[in-house]
Amino acid sequence: MAFRVLFCSHVVLSISLLHFATFASSTTPSVAATAEEGKAFYKEAEALLNWKASLDNQNKSLLSSWVGDRPCINWVGITCDDLELGVTRLNLSSFALKGTLYNLNFSSFPNLLTIDLSKNSFYGTIPYSIGNLSNLTHLDLADNNLSGTITPRIGNLSKLLLLHLSRNNISGRIPPEIRQLTSLQNFFWAIYPF
Template sequence: MKSLVLKTLPKQKDVGEEGPESVALLKWKASLDNQSQSLLSSWVAGSNHCKWIGIGCNKASRVTHIDLESYSLRGMLSDLNFSSFPHLLSLQLFNNSLYGSIPSNIGSLRRLTCLSVPANHLSGTIPSEIGQFV
């Protein structure tokens, strides 16, 4: 008697189901002040994060660029879960009102080739983890 082997396919995302990048971006947006949140009005749960303002993606819909220069965003970088962005190449946050320090977990952005955060209100030292980028 032959046995029947069933293979399970990887789970497909349901329409509206959020991936880790969308969840991280929405959580960061929620941590920003109300005016900043209104500036990111296209960042809506259930919509395609690759079409959100300031977000660039590769063909696999993975976030590769976050470009929010001069958006007057007010909040902290520590509220952005950097480990949710393994494909991020560029983080452009020049000329905003970000404050606090640059968190050490920014070192999880192993593919990052461009980081632009001047003209903010950041304090503290630059984490040594930034030097671990490849």
């Protein structure tokens, strides 16, 4: 009788360990995935908050919802089509924002599809780093005060469907790298000659 009880406890212990091992192996990837998603959200939030802080408008009341580390939850102008992908759209058209794009860390947004910053008062040149947005399909920077020439890195945006840069102070020639944008369907670009 004592042998049976000992044997039964051993079986129960084995089953419990097996159950624990199965549970641990099935939950470990999702815990790791959640941790990675958390890092990605934090990186995106940090990039957006740093850029917001760099803007000239000290009264950034229109971006007052940009707090915390979850840009996909109620941040105005931010869209996340799939929470696992993070920020996919940045739409701040007509927000009366003034500043540059230099402090917007584009490499923090690997899944960004759309940028619409039209009808604001952004100035300076279009940063070289914009070429890091390999998934971008729509780039609308029209109706600002952007100047200088266009970076040749614009040719890296191979998925771009729409490029709208009209009504700025951009000068120079259209860079030959524009030919690399084989998906481009809508191209609005009024350039002032040198």
